[in-house]
Amino acid sequence: MLYRVEGIVIRSMDYGEGNKIITLCTESHGKIGVLVRGAKKVKSRHAALTQLFTFGEFAFFRQNSGLGTLNSGEIIESHFSLREDLYLAAYASYACELLDKTLQDEEVGSFWFTQLKACLEGLTAGKDPQVVIHLFEMKILQAAGYGPSFESCISCGRVDDSGAVSPRLGGRLCRACRHHDPAALQLSPGSLKLLTLFEKMDLRRLGNIEVKDATKGELKAVMRAFIDMQLGLKLKSRQFLDQLDKYEI
Structure with missing residues (x-):
């Protein structure tokens, strides 16, 4: 059966001597694996479609629910600028891997797709x-069912x-309930206000927000803790991002 979908390449891997398998995040069919024959060849007309972060329209044949x-x-x-900049590539790779590891195959939901699309667009736009x-x-x-509550x-x-x-x-915990978790993180009012805003905001509505470095540090610590505690994922892209942060001036 022939499928035609809009999707974003969140993973791309070599397969055999000249082929690639890409993983697409789509709005209508969830996460789909597609074989691209001859993609590694110099004159391949499909090579550009296999690049990470590429948003495109893909037509593929697939039997049942297997590989297309x-x-x-x-x-x-193409989001070419994301692949050209080391730091932006690291952030975009982390976003794609986080979604890839969280979203199950064939799990349908436009929310995943629209938020990833907005994320890549935000990075491209210089936010x-x-x-x-x-x-x-x-x-x-x-989206995974582990949304924090800060209000x-x-x-x-x-x-x-x-x-x-x-x-x-x-x-969030009030003073009277703080004893329920002695390991709870203590945040500044600015960080808590921003997290409360993030809880309600769609990524597509994000403008250019200026955030102090100290607040960014708190945001990183608390979101890292939530990801680790609730999802328990080990992501190669996050390790690379942490290494880059050490050398950032």
Whole structure:
């Protein structure tokens, strides 16, 4: 059967001497694997379609629910600039791997696709990559069913000025309930306000937000803790991103 879908390449791997297998995140069919014959050959007309972060239209044949075979395709947005910049490539790779490891094969949902598309567009447009990625992490947690709650205490519902956040319990704790998790992270009012905003915001609505370095540090620590605690993923791209951060001036 011939399928025609819009998708984003979130993984690309060599297969045999001249072929590649790409993994697409699509709006209508979830995550799909597609074999691209001859993609590694110099004169291949499909080579560009196999590049990471490429957003395009893909037509492929597939029997049942197995691996598809590409018939034709057209690039809508190559996101070439993301592959040219080492730091942006690292952030974009992390976003794609995080989605790939979280989204199950054939799991349908336009939310995954639209948020990844907005994430890559935000990085391409020059928005602060850390802010973009932390908001994307929030959307991934929500889509996976582990969305944190920051507006009020997750234990009693009370609202106070406590900045305690528990990745293990799933959100904010008031002073009276702080004892439920002695390991809860203490955040500044600015970080807590931003996380509360992220909880409600669609990535497609993100503007250019200026965030202090200290706040970014807190955001990174708390979102890292939520990802580790709730999803338990080991991502190669995150390790590389951490190495780059050490050398960033």
